[in-house]
Amino acid sequence: AQKITQTQPGMFVQEKEAVTLDCTYDTSDPSYGLFWYKQPSSGEMIFLIYQGSYDQQNATEGRYSLNFQKARKSANLVISASQLGDSAMYFCAMRERTGGSYIPTFGRGTSLIVHP
């Protein structure tokens, strides 16, 4: 079973609109961290936002926010006021304790295309 599930292979959004990228996760560890990364066409991986399992509030970083619903095990990324430069692959990742180390697992990604 996948630990991180991103059900949207591709998403389209109009420039200046908001978009939500879905991510659900599976873990029995009470202590874990959730991350989102952006991968533009140039290929580099860019860290966007982090949410800890014990954090009471949803994480926000500029135009990025994380809609964290712990009971549903979901950590959706919300991008407000989309820009053309937001067109990229987006990966959700979870870090949980495995055999004494915290090992990250990545989802398969969502391709976001922002239309002018």
Add this chain to the structure above:
Amino acid sequence: NAGVTQTPKFQVLKTGQSMTLQCAQDMNHEYMSWYRQDPGMGLRLIHYSVGAGITDQGEVPNGYNVSRSTTEDFPLRLLSAAPSQTSVYFCASRKSQRDTGLNTEAFFGQGTRLTVV
């Protein structure tokens, strides 16, 4: 700020050849890891290291070896390349959770695009 440096950026190998992908970081990070990225598969962990002299297997370790003799370097060796190892390889590093907790994002190299023919 060099961050995480991977070399080479591109490589073509013939089946059966061996090679080493280099990864170096200058941030004194304890954790280093290697991923491969294939279309529709996301990033899959090959091997990782929690410090010099300590390595462990990830999700897809077969066909790859690693060593960590220094904090800075974490090379990935392909012993006998196969077409199934055609992929984009990423090296990443991060601080230990011991110092910063779970909120330790990984810093990635630029990737190595490997083709095995």
